Amino acid sequence: MSQQYVISGTSAEAIAASVEAGVAAGALVPGVRLPSVRALAASLDVSPTTVASALAELRRRGVVVSQPRSGTRVADRPPLRPTWSAAAVPAGVRDLALGNPDPALLPEMTGAVLALAATGLVGPPEAGTFSQRLYGEAPVEPGLAALARAAFAADGVVADRVVVVSGALDGIERALAAQLSPGDLVAVEDPGWPGVLDLARALGLRLAPVGVDDFGMRPEALAAALRAGARAAILTPRGQNPFGAAHDKARAAELRELLRDVFVVEDDHLGPVAGVPYRTAAGRSGRWAVVRSVSKWLGPDLRCAVMAGDELTLARVEGRQSLGPGWVSAILQRLAAALWERTDAQAAAETYAARRTALVAALGARGLAPHARSGLNVWVPVPDEDAVVRALWAAGYSVAAGSSFRLGSAPAVRVTTAALDVAEAGAVADAIAAAVNPPSRTRAA
Numbered sequence: 001m002s003q004q005y006v007i008s009g010t011s012a013e014a015i016a017a018s019v020e021a022g023v024a025a026g027a028l029v030p031g032v033r034l035p036s037v038r039a040l041a042a043s044l045d046v047s048p049t050t051v052a053s054a055l056a057e058l059r060r061r062g063v064v065v066s067q068p069r070s071g072t073r074v075a076d077r078p079p080l081r082p083t084w085s086a087a088a089v090p091a092g093v094r095d096l097a098l099g100n101p102d103p104a105l106l107p108e109m110t111g112a113v114l115a116l117a118a119t120g121l122v123g124p125p126e127a128g129t130f131s132q133r134l135y136g137e138a139p140v141e142p143g144l145a146a147l148a149r150a151a152f153a154a155d156g157v158v159a160d161r162v163v164v165v166s167g168a169l170d171g172i173e174r175a176l177a178a179q180l181s182p183g184d185l186v187a188v189e190d191p192g193w194p195g196v197l198d199l200a201r202a203l204g205l206r207l208a209p210v211g212v213d214d215f216g217m218r219p220e221a222l223a224a225a226l227r228a229g230a231r232a233a234i235l236t237p238r239g240q241n242p243f244g245a246a247h248d249k250a251r252a253a254e255l256r257e258l259l260r261d262v263f264v265v266e267d268d269h270l271g272p273v274a275g276v277p278y279r280t281a282a283g284r285s286g287r288w289a290v291v292r293s294v295s296k297w298l299g300p301d302l303r304c305a306v307m308a309g310d311e312l313t314l315a316r317v318e319g320r321q322s323l324g325p326g327w328v329s330a331i332l333q334r335l336a337a338a339l340w341e342r343t344d345a346q347a348a349a350e351t352y353a354a355r356r357t358a359l360v361a362a363l364g365a366r367g368l369a370p371h372a373r374s375g376l377n378v379w380v381p382v383p384d385e386d387a388v389v390r391a392l393w394a395a396g397y398s399v400a401a402g403s404s405f406r407l408g409s410a411p412a413v414r415v416t417t418a419a420l421d422v423a424e425a426g427a428v429a430d431a432i433a434a435a436v437n438p439p440s441r442t443r444a445a
Helices: 012-025 037-044 048-060 109-119 142-154 168-179 194-202 219-227 249-258 311-322 330-342 345-365 385-395 422-436
Strands: 064-067 071-074 163-165 185-190 206-213 232-235 263-268 288-293 305-309 377-381 412-416
Touching (some): 012 048, 037 048, 064 194, 142 288, 163 311, 168 232, 168 288, 168 305, 168 311, 185 194, 206 219, 288 311, 305 311, 345 377, 345 422, 385 412, 412 422
Parallel strands (some): 185 206, 185 232, 232 263
Antiparallel strands (some): 064 071, 163 305, 288 305
């Protein structure tokens, strides 16, 4: 824990508020470990029961997470508005940690915006001007809806209508809130995306970790979670972050059968740049949602995703949306539709696949066993995450420690290959191999 911040309070409420204040101020940063219940109780002169109650409330709100043998730490995406900024990667260190798409492979925005304004596509076509949607109008742009329905249908996803949300996590949150209640158990991928894990915690849901292999959730692990009472499952059919797993037809069919009695949410955050076809496991239960973001192939700043699902789930999502923001900006929807029509996502997908494959091959040649069947990242099992991250930092590379992605799975690091040129793969693999297997020191004669 940070030596500059001292948790205070004599009641569970005050202790929890003190931790939250430290997180919001940046004194307790994501991933930092808190004192044990007994140690904190002794320092505050309160009972262990009081501290345990405070930590339970913080866990319920998604501020902290607890793992066996790892204690309690600040969540990676706590639901607090921070008053601090994360430190930037310093000059000379290559950022392979953040998971961003390659900006060079995103469509150029300026020309698209000017073209839309000139042709009237940013406003009603008959107006030929830049206009805005008014209250009471339909929340989904017909052009974007048509593109989304066609893409879903091509992937075997029934999409009689779609809802537009503000990105993948917004859609997942709205879908979960539409069907689940605090305390419900939900099956999640392990390792999985911290944003999804922390979001589920913030909604008061309990997590049932399900191990993954190169083809997604392992059926036997999912079956165990369902026997334990999971009422829903969140899956990533392709480009799974961080593992790179992707369903094939056989795995999708097996998972679909297992999920016949629960609510299913599928996260297609990569869309067509994942590098493999979409194989859905949703629909068998009659309660499902598929969220497809445009962030990784059209641009994160569009804050736009399309959602298909059963009629009741979509009605609840859109109804709740109408009580808050109302709709996703029609201007952004029209821009997303225009870029969707004009962008060659296949070319970007092939570039991403070549970069990912180059690093996987280079690591394999050096005796490592990475996972990356699809997506923008490579998951590299390691014996000691912290030691590897530090060694790579010293070698000039920033990678993500696997601890923030893992619930009970084995240690690893995540390397983002989105902007890693194929020619760089060998040097990066050398650095990773040296960090995993440092040369042994010998005593001088």
